[in-house]
Amino acid sequence: MATKRNNVSLAPDLEFISKDMGLDVETITEKAIREFIARYKLEKIRKEMRENVNWEYISKLPKRLQKGLFYLLDTGNMHIAADNAGVPIDVINVHRKKADIFLVVEK
Amino acid sequence: MKGIINTCFLVDRADYKRRDLLKDVFDEVILLSEIEKEISDQKARKNIRNWLEEEFMKFIRPSQRDINDAVELTKNSYLSTLIGEIHYADALIMAHAKNTGIKNVISEDHAVIHLPQHHPPYKDIVVLTAGDIILHAVKGGNIKVESVDDFVNILDEYQRETKRRYSTPFIQKLIKSYEG
Numbered sequence: 001m002a003t004k005r006n007n008v009s010l011a012p013d014l015e016f017i018s019k020d021m022g023l024d025v026e027t028i029t030e031k032a033i034r035e036f037i038a039r040y041k042l043e044k045i046r047k048e049m050r051e052n053v054n055w056e057y058i059s060k061l062p063k064r065l066q067k068g069l070f071y072l073l074d075t076g077n078m079h080i081a082a083d084n085a086g087v088p089i090d091v092i093n094v095h096r097k098k099a100d101i102f103l104v105v106e107k
Numbered sequence: 108m109k110g111i112i113n114t115c116f117l118v119d120r121a122d123y124k125r126r127d128l129l130k131d132v133f134d135e136v137i138l139l140s141e142i143e144k145e146i147s148d149q150k151a152r153k154n155i156r157n158w159l160e161e162e163f164m165k166f167i168r169p170s171q172r173d174i175n176d177a178v179e180l181t182k183n184s185y186l187s188t189l190i191g192e193i194h195y196a197d198a199l200i201m202a203h204a205k206n207t208g209i210k211n212v213i214s215e216d217h218a219v220i221h222l223p224q225h226h227p228p229y230k231d232i233v234v235l236t237a238g239d240i241i242l243h244a245v246k247g248g249n250i251k252v253e254s255v256d257d258f259v260n261i262l263d264e265y266q267r268e269t270k271r272r273y274s275t276p277f278i279q280k281l282i283k284s285y286e287g
């Protein structure tokens with residue numbers, strides 16, 4: 001029942017977006033599903049990476065390095081984490097390992 | 108087989124005892140100048156120097172077209188929503204692969220792995236993780252494996268030594284390919 005109600009309430013929005021973007025509803029639906037799956041995967045990675053992290057080690061690091069490791073925990077992106085920390089990628093990698101941050105690889 | 112390598116892979120490789128595994132699977136590995144600049148670790152640099160001397164690794168400067176495509180990729184907010192932020196160096200590797208027709212990119216970066224699925228111009232690029240490379244080496248007989256358990260142990264060893272964790276569906280995919 002609830003699903004039916006939701007479908008009804010989505011219809012005008014879908015119709016509007018369809019006209020606005022010049023895309024058919026199927027394409028928009030596929031795009032939305034793709035986005036949902038991608039977000040789900042990212043969220044799962046985020047959750048798994050936070051398991052068993054050595055927070056004590058992280059708390060003793062300089063603020064900038066902490067910022068980089070927090071970014072890494074949020075995104076799994078070591079390149080940008082290194083940029084945020086202002087250190088080369090291999091340096092952030094050493095701290096990642098010491099902080100027991102396991103990079104989750106999803107394919 | 109030819110492949111373009113990214114930084115994360117090189118950095119972790121220095122600590123991995125089977126670091127010469129790449130040689131079993133690839134005939135030549137391309138290192139872009141932008142990637143080389145990012146590496147400061149002495150062990151990783153020594154590894155690169157050796158591979159360059161052995162002519163297993165080739166050092167290449169990206170073209171202007173690669174640079175333009177990479178900049179465009181990093182600015183694509185739709186892609187960022189789907190796969191997270193793309194770093195310029197990663198984008199450059201993908202752009203170089205697309206423009207030179209080198210199909211294989213060696214990387215374990217989330218954005219790089221998922222870009223071909225979400226951006227049609229890059230759909231022909233095959234991103235190989237260490238897991239895929241181990242699978243190739245096992246199938247090619249470069250690593251002797253007696254059973255699925257042996258294969259899983261080798262994957263575990265890589266994950267332990269480099270502090271990476273493969274998702275369960277990915278490990279299942281690798282096991283299925285091994286068995287098939």
